Amino acid sequence: KQEVTQIPAALSVPEGENLVLNCSFTDSAIYNLQWFRQDPGKGLTSLLLIQSSQREQTSGRLNASLDKSSGRSTLYIAASQPGDSATYLCAVLSGAGSYQLTFGKGTKLSVIP
Amino acid sequence: NAGVTQTPKFRVLKTGQSMTLLCAQDMNHEYMYWYRQDPGMGLRLIHYSVGEGTTAKGEVPDGYNVSRLKKQNFLLGLESAAPSQTSVYFCASSPTSFSIKAKNIQYFGAGTRLSVL
Numbered sequence: 001k002q003e004v005t006q007i008p009a010a011l012s013v014p015e016g017e018n019l020v021l022n023c024s025f026t027d028s029a030i031y032n033l034q035w036f037r038q039d040p041g042k043g044l045t046s047l048l049l050i051q052s053s054q055r056e057q058t059s060g061r062l063n064a065s066l067d068k069s070s071g072r073s074t075l076y077i078a079a080s081q082p083g084d085s086a087t088y089l090c091a092v093l094s095g096a097g098s099y100q101l102t103f104g105k106g107t108k109l110s111v112i113p
Numbered sequence: 114n115a116g117v118t119q120t121p122k123f124r125v126l127k128t129g130q131s132m133t134l135l136c137a138q139d140m141n142h143e144y145m146y147w148y149r150q151d152p153g154m155g156l157r158l159i160h161y162s163v164g165e166g167t168t169a170k171g172e173v174p175d176g177y178n179v180s181r182l183k184k185q186n187f188l189l190g191l192e193s194a195a196p197s198q199t200s201v202y203f204c205a206s207s208p209t210s211f212s213i214k215a216k217n218i219q220y221f222g223a224g225t226r227l228s229v230l
Contacts, residue, residue, distance in 0.1 A: 101146075
């Protein structure tokens with residue numbers, strides 16, 4: 001059974017810092033890995049999707065990497081802003097014949113002005 | 114530009130009552146999903162559908178039923194609500210086919226907050 005772990009559970013940084021969020025998964029047979037953002041009381045917004053054949057994806061100040069063999073992904077946020085404060089969720093799509101995303105429990109990020 | 118719309122946004126039920134959560138998507142997506150999100154548990158898949166008229170069980174299907182009578186709608190039913198079903202429910206959809214599973218992005222609704230007393 002696929003399991004996804006995110007470390008740390010919470011992170012507080014001053015504005016302007018670069019930061020890294022970590023995600024690990026137990027079964028490397030994945031189709032893709034996705035990073036989502038969730039604001040309090042809101043739904044999930046897809047930030048980046050890395051296909052299993054890719055090593056990284058970039059969108060603006062966000063860069064996500066994938067090392068499938070070691071079961072790890074990182075989300076790098078450059079020059080953090082207070083508006084980046086949210087919970088970041090990592091999820092993997094795996095399982096032949098199924099379309100089940102397995103989610104980590106998230107990292108709650110607070111960027112202090 | 115509605116995307117995925119969930120109805121209702123909030124609901125309070127008494128134990129034993131029934132209700133149906135509605136999910137509607139206007140993106141012509143084939144695949145739809147229902148998740149629940151609980152503190153400390155992350156999101157877990159309840160049921161999903163790979164097309165009109167089809168449904169399949171996810172990780173935590175017990176106590177729920179679903180129907181996909183129309184491609185754009187996916188209904189989640191609770192026949193006899195229990196306090197353990199207090200949660201935030203999210204619907205998602207994706208335009209996948211097997212050949213492009215690696216590109217499958219799921220688009221989420223804003224959620225339904227359900228409390229069962």
